[in-house]
Amino acid sequence: MLKKILKVVGIILGVLVLLVAGFYTKVYFSVKERMNKVYAVTPQEITVDATDSVLIATGQRYVRSKGCKDCHGDDLGGKVFIDDPALGLLIARNLTKGEGGLPDDYDTRDWVLALKHGIRRDGKPLLFMPSHEYAQLTEWDMKALIAYCSQLPKIDRELPQSDVGPLGKILTDLGKLPLLPAEMIDHNKTLVKEIKAEATAAYGKYLATACQGCHRENMKGGEPVAPGFPPVADISASGNPGKWTAEQFMETLRTGKTPEGKTLKQEEMPWSMTKAYTDVELRALHLYLNTL
Ligand code: HEC
Numbered sequence: 162m163l164k165k166i167l168k169v170v171g172i173i174l175g176v177l178v179l180l181v182a183g184f185y186t187k188v189y190f191s192v193k194e195r196m197n198k199v200y201a202v203t204p205q206e207i208t209v210d211a212t213d214s215v216l217i218a219t220g221q222r223y224v225r226s227k228g229c230k231d232c233h234g235d236d237l238g239g240k241v242f243i244d245d246p247a248l249g250l251l252i253a254r255n256l257t258k259g260e261g262g263l264p265d266d267y268d269t270r271d272w273v274l275a276l277k278h279g280i281r282r283d284g285k286p287l288l289f290m291p292s293h294e295y296a297q298l299t300e301w302d303m304k305a306l307i308a309y310c311s312q313l314p315k316i317d318r319e320l321p322q323s324d325v326g327p328l329g330k331i332l333t334d335l336g337k338l339p340l341l342p343a344e345m346i347d348h349n350k351t352l353v354k355e356i357k358a359e360a361t362a363a364y365g366k367y368l369a370t371a372c373q374g375c376h377r378e379n380m381k382g383g384e385p386v387a388p389g390f391p392p393v394a395d396i397s398a399s400g401n402p403g404k405w406t407a408e409q410f411m412e413t414l415r416t417g418k419t420p421e422g423k424t425l426k427q428e429e430m431p432w433s434m435t436k437a438y439t440d441v442e443l444r445a446l447h448l449y450l451n452t453l
C-alpha cells in the first residue's frame with residue numbers, strides 16, 4: 162500500500178517538475194529574445210549648446226531631481242543598484258567618459274537614443290533604465306540633462322555586465338517588472354518643446370511622470386513595486402497628501418517625515434530625489450495630486 166502511494170506521489174512530483182521546467186524554458190527564451198531585439202529607430206534630431214550655462218546648471222539639478230543619481234551613483238560614475246541572486250545583477254552604467262564609461266564619441270544622438278527611446282547604440286534595448294519616463298520630458302529639459310551629462314569629469318570605474326536572474330525573467334514575462342522600457346515607448350512621438358515652470362496643476366501633471374512608475378498613473382498606489390518592498394501609498398486627493406497643506410507636502414518630500422509621523426525610507430520612497438525639487442515644482446505637484 163505504502164509503496165503504491167509513494168509511487169503515485171513520485172509521479173505527481175515528476176510531472177510538476179517537468180511543468181515548471183517547461184514553463185521556465187519558455188520564459189527564458191522569450192525574455193532573452195526581447196532583450197536581444199534590435200530596434201530600427203531614428204532618434205529625433207536635437208541640437209544641444211553644451212556651453213549654455215543655464216542649460217548646464219539646470220541639468221546639474223535634474224540629475225538629482227530626476228533620479229539619475231539614485232541609480233547611476235552620486236558621481237554618475239555608475240553602480241550596482243540591484244544585486245539579488247533571484248532578481249539578478251543590475252548595473253547602472255558609468256555615464257562619464259572615463260575607463261568603463263561611455264565611449265569618447267558618445268554624442269547627442271546617442272543620448273537621445275538612450276533617454277527618449279531606451280535604446281543603446283547597437284539598437285538593443287537598455288535594461289531597467291526608466292526611459293519610458295524620460296521620453297515624456299520636454300525637449301528643453303532633455304537638452305539640459307544632455308548638456309550637463311556630456312561634460313562630466315571622467316571617472317574610471319569598470320563594472321560587471323548586468324545579468325537578469327530567473328525571478329527577474331519570470332516577473333518580466335508576467336509584466337510585473339519594467340525590464341524593457343523600450344517596449345513601452347511610442348518611438349515616433351516628438352518631444353514637446355517646453356512647459357512653463359509655474360505652480361499650476363498642468364506643470365504638476367508633467368512632473369508626476371516621475372511618480373507614476375510606483376504610484377501608478379492614477380497616483381492611488383497599490384501592490385509593492387518589487388518583492389520585499391512595502392505597498393505603494395495613495396497620494397491622490399483620497400490619500401494622506403490630500404489632507405496636507407502645501408507646506409506639509411513640501412516638508413515631507415524634503416525630509417522623508419510625514420505629518421502622521423511616518424519616516425519614509427529613501428530606498429523605498431526616493432525622497433533624496435524630491436528633496437532637490439524647487440518650491441514651485443512641489444507646489445505644482447501638490448496641486449495636481451489634489452485634482453485626482
Ligand atoms: C532605475 C534606475 C535608473 C535611473 C533612475 C536612471 N538610469 Fe540610466 N541606466 C540604468 C541602467 C540599469 C542602465 C544600463 C542598462 C543596460 O546596460 O542595459 C542605464 C543606462 C544609461 C545610459 C547608457 C546608455 C548606453 O548607451 O549604454 C545612459 C546614457 C543613462 N542611463 C542616462 C541616465 C540619465 C541621464 C538618467 C536621469 C535622467 C538616468 N539614466 C536614470 C538605470 C537607471
Ligand code: HEC
Nearest residue numbers: 371372375391392393394396401402419425429430431435
Ligand atoms: C521607486 C518608487 C517610488 C517613486 C518613484 C515615488 N514614490 Fe512615493 N512612495 C513610494 C512608496 C513605496 C511609498 C510608501 C512608503 C511606505 O509606506 O513606507 C511612498 C510614499 C509616498 C508619500 C507618503 C504618503 C503617505 O501616506 O504617507 C508621498 C507624499 C509620496 N510617496 C510622494 C511621491 C511623489 C510626489 C513622487 C514623484 C515625484 C513619488 N512619491 C515617487 C514609492 C515611490
